[in-house]
Amino acid sequence: MYRTHNCGELNINNLNQNVTLAGWVQKSRDLGGMTFVDLRDRYGITQLVFNSETNKTLADQAQKLGREFVIQAAGKVIERESKNAKNPTGEIEIEVSELNILNASKTPPFTIETESDGGDELRMKYRYLDLRREPLQQNIALRHRLSVETRKYLDAQHFFEIETPFLIKSTPEGARDFVVPSRMNKGQFYALPQSPQTFKQILMVSGYDRYFQIVRCFRDEDLRADRQPEFTQIDCEMAFVEQEDILQTFEGLVRHLFKTVKGIELPEFVRMPYSEAMEKYGSDKPDLRFGMEFVDFTTLGQGKGFKVFDSVEAILGINASGCANYSRKELDALTDFVRKPQIGANGLVYVKCNEDGTFKSSVDKFFNQAQLAEWAEKAGAEKGDLLLLLAGDKAKTQKQLNELRLEMGNKLGLRDKTVYAPMWVLDFPLLEWDEDTKRFYAMHHPFTSPKPEDIPLLTENPGKVRANAYDMVINGVELGGGSIRIHDKEVQKNMFTLLGFSDEEAQAQFGFLMNAFEYGAPPHGGIAFGFDRLCAMFGGHDSIRDYIAFPKNNSGRDLMIDSPSVISTEQMVELGLDYRTES
């Protein structure tokens, strides 16, 4: 061992001990004959001191240490003159008697500090240096802790962690697969799993009862800001359960994680049907840290001669409490906000509920005070409140108003990062109609079970069928989702038909699962959590990238190792592959 202690553990109780530390030079400074060096490792920072009067050679050596040099230093623990209460080692320092440079360092291309001066691309390229920064070290430690506690909880609940294969089979349904050419079976490919979905269902058929896995998954999608081509799931499945069992078990998991990792006792999980979430918040992942529920003004707003309102499907609004004093400029900014292309509303109607009991709106031409008073009453608005209304196609308006609601939540400081509002969204629609391809798609995936009472609707009105599906949402972030699965071969077959699979296609892609269902499949269901997202939420950040040790950029590249890259012609020949020529 190159050290007797780490850089985070020595304190006043270790006075006069002879110790050896090893680590990186965080910084050094010379002060009148004394050289002070901050030595850093994963555990903390300890101050080394060199006195040029008592040992000039050593002090000279110390003065030449550059940032990020790796050194080993032996000496005695002494009390500091000027103590640093913020640092656990801040009461002591090491009077160094022996110094050993283990490795030198070039000057890093950016500062290794909590706030670095390096740009994103540069820090991605030198990820090994970026990973030395304390915030990232904390993120990686947090991720480890979350994985430990997840496993502890699930193991105690008799779940087995079972590894499923990575070299599986490509299925056209869903997102695009990454594929892996097979050399031994030329012309054929494996695919990397988008999730272990079918395998975990197979494990239920095999009688394993309670399965989980913290597992890498892969999706070859055009990357949006916060997507990664490879990501990690906490993937779980249980047999002989109903929806209620799953909700209890995994509410328990997340409760355990908050308690053990953050010391927070979560409040009760709200349970809300999808339809209610859409009506009240215009979102299937509402942020319940604040109210500001949607109010339907369609009836009140129509038939009064305001054409914009009269021609639309829905007029929806929110009550921004205490915002009646918003200036023209502030209101214009909100209008600009909803008109942004990514939101896409045409305009915004406001009604100020003045302190004197009158109303001032942007539609005063069409609505008199009594009518506006009816609006205020419907919205439960009081003096000093501000109503904000959007109108149009119902689904679109819901989506737009959701964005406005969240924006107002931000403005009013209602989205406190230290407050957690957990919920389950339940009873999702089983199917989504796609206008372009004129067919239904599975909202969750084709293995999701319809609610038994809705099964008759499957033929009459498939779009109305609700699924035994559920999402866990905290503070507007979807942490996980799952469903009770179909375990009957006939129902599964009908589902594939409804989704436009021919019998041959269904058999070719999922034949093994349907065959398995013929040999005694138990009722089962499960859930998967986005582990990267979970880590980011626990860390209090929105972006997952800094919770992944080696992430890829938005073009799917690893800038550090410079990958993907070309392979040799020999490799291409062995795989029986050639580059496609345009023709």
Add this chain to the structure above:
Amino acid sequence: MYRTHNCGELNINNLNQNVTLAGWVQKSRDLGGMTFVDLRDRYGITQLVFNSETNKTLADQAQKLGREFVIQAAGKVIERESKNAKNPTGEIEIEVSELNILNASKTPPFTIETESDGGDELRMKYRYLDLRREPLQQNIALRHRLSVETRKYLDAQHFFEIETPFLIKSTPEGARDFVVPSRMNKGQFYALPQSPQTFKQILMVSGYDRYFQIVRCFRDEDLRADRQPEFTQIDCEMAFVEQEDILQTFEGLVRHLFKTVKGIELPEFVRMPYSEAMEKYGSDKPDLRFGMEFVDFTTLGQGKGFKVFDSVEAILGINASGCANYSRKELDALTDFVRKPQIGANGLVYVKCNEDGTFKSSVDKFFNQAQLAEWAEKAGAEKGDLLLLLAGDKAKTQKQLNELRLEMGNKLGLRDKTVYAPMWVLDFPLLEWDEDTKRFYAMHHPFTSPKPEDIPLLTENPGKVRANAYDMVINGVELGGGSIRIHDKEVQKNMFTLLGFSDEEAQAQFGFLMNAFEYGAPPHGGIAFGFDRLCAMFGGHDSIRDYIAFPKNNSGRDLMIDSPSVISTEQMVELGLDYRTES
């Protein structure tokens, strides 16, 4: 929940309780108006009983239950008339009052019993049924338990589990990579990792100090009997350590696993240099459960007119204690054994040390009694022992005699599966010379550090340089191996040169690691354990396949999902790939 209890937990203490169980019908039998059904789940088997006198409808229903039907049964726990002491639930049975068929089953294509009547291929195809068999359920449970205890130990030792990427970069060194075409970067490929080697070293450079990961790795090799294209490693790395620290830490891990999972206190780990292992056992993974060390007869055997001996580099033998009474037939069988093509010896010389003090050998023509007595003395052989000698090229003879030694160990019952002889093999050669390509290859991998005292030999006699490398071996099985790494850029560069890399090649493939070494790389080292192999050893089996939930066959195919398979032309076009046409 479909059940109040599982099928393994009810016993005499639950008498008269009303319970509900769910599971699979293992078997059923009708005995004079009574129907008995063995209900099975992951936890055990509980007997259900149906009485046709008290409830004829229910009993009729029960009689129709087929093997592997999934049922739910409610009833009362009663005491059995004929108890089964071997089964934890064997004192009770359930008097069923309600029966619910959750899913029917076709007759399985093979028996779901400890010993199945199904062939390998059939069981691979119906893996979901094979996985229901008790031995496989135990294997999967064991694997889970080993992963839990591995993580518990390493977490307590302050290791972080850090996930490294799967989509990395192809490197021609070592085994063949599986590659993944990139759609977003056409003409370029990712590679799947053969191990996270470079990433774990990068993590040490980043200051993470103690890393581990239970992680899938990939090798596109022609599969031998017990190889899988994807396999799992316990991958570990530590910074600021010397070899001794690694040995202590991971001896501790394996000791912990044996103690917690098998209740076995391992004996002290023998430490043996590679050279000694080769001299004494002809193997770098000797089975130390028994002695039978090699004896060098080269000097004694040469110059006596026996041409076969006179012309060879080495004459090596073992003393098979108590085997002087072997018959002609038994000796012929041993000769046949060493002549098998996979062993390849030309013949076998034996010397029987008779009970009367005389010797009888297959080379009596060339060696007299006094000379044979010298052999016996050299081998420490006593009356009743049998010497077995092979001759030829030294390295080949060592290998052949190793096989013979293991065979004799088997014959003599010296390889007891309940006895464990753990060891470290140390000081491996750094490089291996390859006659075909006339160059050195890294024996471990190109990041392995030479022993400091051997560094001068790197230029004079590279083949003699020993590495700071170590393997953990138990009972002749290599469980893991690792090394202290190079952490100096210049040494690493020289190593690449020695291995025939041009500067450009080294930079293109490992530039990021060498660059990282310029910014303060600490001394570091690590180890990786083959997790599949570890599970098989703990389970007492030689084959890893039944310790993997979904293994591939020897052609790299998953017979259950029928993969690899062809992909669509659209997928090929998107990837910019075409099939290579022979020309």
